[in-house]
Amino acid sequence: MRLENVKAFLAVAETGSFQKAAKQRSVTQSTISRQIQNLEDSLGTPLFHRSSTAKLTVAGDCFLAHARRIDREWAVAMEEISDLMGGQQTELCVAGIQSVCAYQLPPVLQRFCKEFPQIQLRLTALGSDRALKVLRDGLVDMAIVQNNRLLTSTAEMVIDVLYEEPIQVLMSADHPLTQFEIIPWSQLARYSQVVFKDGYGMQRLVQEQFRLQGESLHAALELNTLEAFRGIVRQGDLITLLPQSALQEFDADDSLAVRPTEEPVIAREVALVTTQDRLEIPPIARFRALVHQMIATPQMVERLSA
Incomplete structure (x- = not known):
């Protein structure tokens, strides 16, 4: 008809x-x-x-x-x-990994809210796997996640790698590993660790590196908030591997210590993921542009514009 x-x-x-x-x-x-x-x-x-x-x-x-x-x-x-x-949508929904929501995104959110006061901006902190699932299900407009090409390789997805950051060791200030300026992987394997819950890209990244080093990862506890990691680690011998952006406020905490690992240093890519059809909507396209402008490293911006 x-x-x-x-x-x-x-x-x-x-x-x-x-x-x-x-x-x-x-x-x-x-x-x-x-x-x-x-x-x-x-x-x-x-x-x-x-x-x-x-x-x-x-x-x-x-x-x-x-x-x-x-x-x-x-x-x-x-x-x-x-x-x-025409850009008259009533809300824009973003899912992001916790460290990005806490440290990188706030200036972007404030700028966007000033430019689009009529739009309700909704931000949800999720693990990468979950954030990509709600994006695929249409529950959010974009996700800022640890890049996982196995989960983002579909034709409709648009992936912008924003920056790359090293993974470092967080421990209590009096932990035995603080004797090392650069911690060997063999020494890391001697201590039980706090890890992110299943479904977080960080857990897979760390497990894979231990496997490549021929070492075993002893996961004593699974958590999903940065404050919980800080609280547990400062109490004793448990250690954790976290991305550099998640550790930036911990440097000022005298009860904690941060050290790099020996080569090979693990690094993670953080990427913005959305779909091509969503980028036809002006506020979503503008939010993406603000993320490029305010979060992406110069090297990544150059790669994105190439």
Whole structure:
């Protein structure tokens, strides 16, 4: 069923004449007749009595309310799509890994809220796997995550790598490993660790590096907040491996110590992920541009613009 046929039906029903309906619709009478015939063929029954005036049949009268509803719904849909593509959306939803939400994103959020005060900005801190799932499910407009090409390699995804950062060791200030300026992997393997919960890219990254070094990772505890990591590690012998951005405030804490690992140093890529169709919407495109401007490193910006 074509919308133009429904509109032709409404015009004939309103005017009571094929000729007047054609004039109202700015088409020929033969076009109106063909459109009504096509609609009647689709429904399998005549909709008008063809006489000096076009009177509705019983089926036509039944269809009239549906046709009006179809026409209204189409008008509403067109208006909403027009508003969306014109930047008139009511909210923008972002999912991000915890360190980005805590340290990198706040200036971006403040700038965006000033530029788009009419848009409700919603930010949710999630592990990378979960953030990408809610993006694929359409629950958020973009995700800022630890890049995982196995989860972002679909054709509709747009991936911008923003920066790369090393993974370092966090421990209590009196931990035995503080004797090392650069901690050997063999020494790391001697101590039990606090790790991110399953579904966080950091856990996989650390486990993979221990495997490559031929060492075993002894995971004593799983957590999912940076404050919890800090609280547990300062209490005793447990250590953890965290990205540099998550450690930036810990340097001022005298109860904690941070050390790099020996080569090979693990690094993680942080990327913004969205879909191509979302970038057609002006506020989403603007948020992406602000992230590039305020978070991405110069090297990554150069790569993105190449």
